[in-house]
Amino acid sequence: MTLQQFLLILRARYKIALLALLVTVATAVVVSLLLPKQYTTGAAVVIDVKAPDMVSGMILQGMMAPGYMATQVDIINSDRVAKTVVKMLKMEQSAAIQQQWQDDTKGEGQLADWLANLLQKNLDVKPARESTVININYTAVDPDFATAVANAFAQAYIDVNLDLQVAPARQYATFFEEQTKEARAKLEKAQQALSDYQQTHGITSADERLDFETAKLNETSSQLTGIQGQTTDSQSKRLNAQSDTLAEVMQSPMINGLKADIARMESRLTESSVNLGKNHPQAQRYAAELSSLKAQLAxxxxxxxxxxxxxxxxxxxxxxxxxxALENQKKRVLKLNKQRDELNVLRRDIESAQRAFELVSQRASQTNIASQTNQTNVSVLNPAVRPTLPSKPRVFLNTLVAIFLGTLLGIGLALLLELKERKVRSAQDLRDALDLPVLGSIGRATHLLPGKKVAA
Known part of the structure; x- marks a missing residue:
């Protein structure tokens, strides 16, 4: 089909196409006017993804993830938020709503679930492009109801978001509280073990006692070394006891004096024996004195x-x-060393239990604070306001769409009728139908006007 044929068909059947267009537009306008008016309003919430954690002070990396905003949109669209809205607006207490639920469901299921599904049908949640703002729009016949529901969804989302943050913290708080009790019991047990050990062995200060006993050991060892030196010297002198060259003998003033007296007495005895003779009383007296001196020397x-x-x-x-004494002191020092090592083990047990207790206690304190927080990173940017103009039906837009669809419907109807009842409307149609060449064509006859001639 050529463009000329298409235009000829439309010209021939323009009344039908125009009628279809008018009926379509009229129907759309009437339906749009008869439909109940609906009002749309929305609240905007902003999410601070860079807000630090209230307890730890750290920025959570999960908030920076690309899917974080999509997750928040899903939370707003969740049944949990919708049920929270139902509770906030106390919709379950309405007798009319209860009767409508009975009529629609015959009392099957839960009223809260039925209301949540109804609210979700007219809810439209859209995150703003390239920002952390989420628009929560709601459409209803009553503008006041639409405003209340939109604001309720914003507040319910904040409450659910806070509960999602606090609920794990409460579980962790309970867990860490139990762990704190166990860690405290272990610390007290380790401290009691150290105290019992010190009382059993009478230890007040192991380090000072060990230092004293070690010093005493060193002193005993030094004394033993000195005594061993004296013993060796005495043994050497004892072996040379028969010799007159002993230092004690040679350095004794009495012995030296006796030796000098003996030497003088021997000199006198010799002189007396030479001058007076051996039997002379004086010589004999000298001899007796000499014997006495030698006996005294010996x-x-x-x-x-x-x-x-x-x-x-x-x-x-x-x-x-x-x-x-040295051997006993060594045993005491070794025993004290062993006791000190055991004390160090007990002290390390206490230190380890103390560190574990402090760590668990700190975590318990943090989770306890987090479980009691009422702050979240979501806040209402713009609350919903009561709309003054309806958002639906859109008469002008529906009319434009009806014009477009009516035009297509009219053209389609004209072509359909043409296909059912094909007519010759041009030389091309005749040529296509008979498959013969067209020798000539007679133009359309026109009425003669007065005062004009027909051209030859």
Missing amino acids: SETEKIRRSIETSYQISIAREQQLKG
Whole structure:
């Protein structure tokens, strides 16, 4: 079909197409005027995704995720928010609503669920582009009801959002409270174990006691070293006790004096024996004195030897005593070291229990504060206001749509009738129908007007 044929068909059947257009437009206008007026109003809420957590002070990275705003839209459209709106507006208490529910559902199901579904049908939630603002629009026949529902949805969303934040914190608070009690019990048990150990072993200050016993051990060891040196020296002198070259013998003033007296007496005895003879009384007296001096010298020398022997025996006994004392002191120091190690283990247990208790107590305090918070990152930006003009029906828009659809319907109806009753409306139609060449065509006859001639 060419454009010329299409235009010829429309010209021939323009009345039908025009009638279809007029009927369509008239129907749309009448229906639009008869439909009840509906009013749409909306509230806007803003979400502060960069607001820090009220307890920890940290910015939650989950709020920065791309799907966060979509999640908030789904929350507003959820049954939970709708049921909260029903409770806020006390719709369940209306006798008319209860009767309507009985008529529609025959009493099956829950009234709150039925009302929530009705509210969700007229709810329109749209997030603003490239911002964190969400528009909550609601449409109803009554403008006051639409305003109340829109504001109720905004407030219900804030309440549900807060409850979603607080509910996990309450669960965590209960959990950490129990953990705090267990951590406190472990800490008290560790402290009691340390106290019992100190009382059992009589320990007041393990470090000071260990330092004292260690110093005493070192002192005993030094004394033993000194006694061992004395014992070695006494043993050496004891082995050389028969020698006159002992230092004690050579350094004794009495022995040296006796030796000098003996030397003088020997000199006198020799001189007397030469001058007076051995049997002379004076020579014999000198001899007796000389014997007495030698006996006295031998006695003094023996005393020194016995003194060396006594010193040796005393050193041996003292050395054995110090060895025993040193061994006992070593055992005491080792025992104290063991006690100190056990005390350190008990103290580390206390420190570990203390750290665990402080950590759990801090978390418990944070979750307890979070469970009692009444702040959220959502706030109402613009509350819904009562609309003065209806949003539906849109008479002008419906008329434009009816004109467009009526035009299409009229053209379609004209073409349909043309296909059912095909007529020759041009030379092209005749040529297509007979498949013969057209030799000529006679134009449409026109009425002759007075004073004009027909052209030859």
